Amino acid sequence: MSLLNREVFWPPADELIEVAERIRARLGEWPAAAMRWRICLTAPEAPKADDLIVLTESHDADAGRFADSGAAVLDAREGRVTLHRGDERFALEGERSDDWLAALAAFLDCNFEPHDALTLALAWRAGDENKADAWPVDFATFPRVADLPPAPEGGFPACPDRLGLYPVLPSADWVERVLDLDVRTAQLRRKTTDTADLKREIARSVEAGRRHDAQLFINDHWREAIAAGAYGVHLGQEDVQTADLNAIAKAGLRLGLSTHGYYEMLRALHFEPSYLALGAVFPTTTKVMPTKPQGLARLRRYVQLLSGRVPLVAIGGIDAKVMPDVLATGVGSAAVVRAVTEAPDTAAAVSSLQQMFAGK
Incomplete structure (x- = not known):
């Protein structure tokens, strides 16, 4: 369950890894992650398939330039976070806590796919690790999926709550x-x-x-x-x-x-x-x-x-x-x-x- 003794953030970020460790310790036992992601806080010269590259500056190049490497890219600019992975794109909007990248590392270690780990990380709030149940369960904190067409006017009829x-x-x-x-x-x-x-x-x-x-x-x-x-x-x-x-x-x-x-x-x-x-x-x-x-x-x-x-x-x-x-x-x-x-x-x-x- 430990994030230590492996490269979680690049360049190394002691404060982030300490927070990620505290969060991960409160999430319980989960199967070992299928892929050991490395969260790159700056773009590496030679990205790898298990890199998750975080873009935060407006002058950073387009995420598409990393596509050939197989790396995933998190574009965290302009009030939203968009995950690019291959031909797939996952765009989320909502508030972010200061700990969201540390939480992302923790949820990736719980063997969640990057788009689900990102969803949980954006729902995380600073101090959640001090709760009796640290897992995000307050729907109000969860992000919204962006760029979707409007829901049908009037909605769909209800069905019984327990089918x-x-x-x-x-x-x-x-x-x-x-x-x-x-x-x-x-x-x-x-x-x-x-x-x-x-x-x-x-x-x-x-x-x-x-x-x-x-x-x-x-x-x-x-x-x-x-x-x-x-x-x-x-x-x-x-x-x-x-x-x-x-x-x-x-x-x-x-x-x-x-x-x-x-x-x-x-x-x-x-x-x-x-x-x-x-x-x-x-x-x-x-x-x-x-x-x-x-x-x-x-x-x-x-x-x-x-x-x-x-x-x-x-x-x-x-x-x-x-x-x-x-x-x-x-x-x-x-x-x-x-x-x-x-x-x-x-x-x-x-x-x-x-x-x-x-x-x-």
């Missing part, structure tokens, strides 16, 4: 089968390039949702979901760039958004969705994930920050064995796939999972 068991299912047959077992939240994730098949499957699933008065979400296919009058749609982070959120809101559909860490949670909240999905909690084979598994410790912190602000759904690799631990974080819903679709006895599996939510 309970949330099976993600491959077909209308599965949707009908599971809703017949008294499940009240489900998602159709239909993987097909056949337009006619897709429309039929969505129409059947939506009708089953109506019969059972259930919250039936359609994954990705928002146009077809609008046409069928679905309860809601579920989109990934990448879909926010291409989907017509205004059309979805105008049609009265609920919106669920996937997130994979602090930065994406703040970005998703800007659009005022009906719920946030937090994942992947554990490794999953049902789809290719853009990020490493989050784990229960992170999930617990996400719930602590966002509970009561928006309904939350844990997702990714969740089965009956780990469900009690997932629910112990306080999350109000958990999405499952193989725990239902690959169960030897579907009815028994659903009943067992439903019982775990009783009283939660």
